[in-house]
């Protein structure tokens with residue numbers, strides 16, 4: 001497989017863009033590779049600048065649940081472009097998308113749109129602090145909530161891979177309000193409440209996707225709900241990744257626990273930059289201009305992005321058994337990978353939630369970040385490289401989640417499993 005053009009492009013990029021990339025995980029550092037520069041996407045496939053084709057399990061890190069170049073979304077975008085790119089004034093499509101979302105979630109009367117997941121979570125935290133009049137927040141080791149200051153403490157994948165759990169440039173004065181707890185460990189959360197009576201909220205990825213795929217136990221989520229109620233704190237679900245991915249309603253479609261604030265991103269924009277956060281009326285009314293909690297954005301609710309999001313959501317709702325079919329494919333893949341690995345004595349932990357899948361090179365079950373860190377990242381790196389050579393584009397870190405798109409057929413997945421059998425054999 002030739003990747004000369006990608007290498008040249010990467011070298012050029014490095015001269016003018018730090019690390020040659022606009023988001024660190026794209027640099028392939030943790031797998032010691034050179035990132036592929038992409039020419040285009042076609043359904044389930046990516047095509048790089050050298051003309052190589054790969055089946056794409058990254059899907060722009062989650063948004064592209066219908067694969068590349070979905071006709072409905074493409075048409076919605078093109079139609080919207082013809083009306084103008086941005087107005088900085090309200091448009092009706094924002095209300096349409098907001099209504100669609102609020103109708104789906106019992107905990108949500110109102111929603112506000114922003115341009116990224118980072119922004120959505122940052123704003124949700126400010127809202128929780130403004131609403132409760134408290135400063136401290138509880139977050140979990142291994143969960144990632146975007147790169148805003150107070151959340152860049154023991155963040156997931158990117159930060160771990162680069163060995164900088166909290167980044168220089170983030171004042172300790174800000175992160176001192178961020179209390180760290182252990183995922184799936186209620187005792188560690190109770191300790192936070194014992195140490196502080198100023199906790200505004202608990203923020204969690206209810207299905208963690210940024211330390212690899214590690215779903216929270218339902219009983220753990222119930223425990224968080226109870227603790228929040230007892231102490232007057234808010235429960236924030238960061239469903240930027242799991243929303244419209246794990247099920248139509250994300251984690252909320254799979255467990256009965258009801259959060260106070262929910263954040264979205266990724267799938268909600270259908271590939272365009274969109275984030276959102278929503279809650280019940282009483283909370284959302286604290287936001288400016290109705291309330292005192294300030295939040296704004298020049299391109300927020302951008303009409304192109306809103307039209308892409310609406311087309312995406314409409315299509316998601318219209319397909320019967322969509323998530324069970326995606327989940328069946330995800331299970332087919334992970335069970336195939338596990339069997340292939342095990343047959344040559346390589347242990348593999350696998351898990352699936354709807355269209356999300358994860359696998360760890362680990363002999364033991366992974367319930368939290370410490371468990372995840374005990375995985376064999378060197379073997380992952382070699383596996384990643386070899387699969388790439390065979391035309392399989394997986395996320396370039398052990399601590400990421402993979403995604404199934406509607407464009408993937410059972411035959412494609414079986415081919416990937418076949419390829420993996422060869423690769424695992426070489427690795428063993």
Ligand SMILES: *Cc1c(COP(=O)(O)O)cnc(C)c1O
Nearest residue numbers: 116117118144145146238240241
């Ligand atoms: C991706 C992600 C974010 C950050 O979203 P961006 O759009 O990259 O800013 C936040 N939270 C979770 C759970 C994510 O997966």
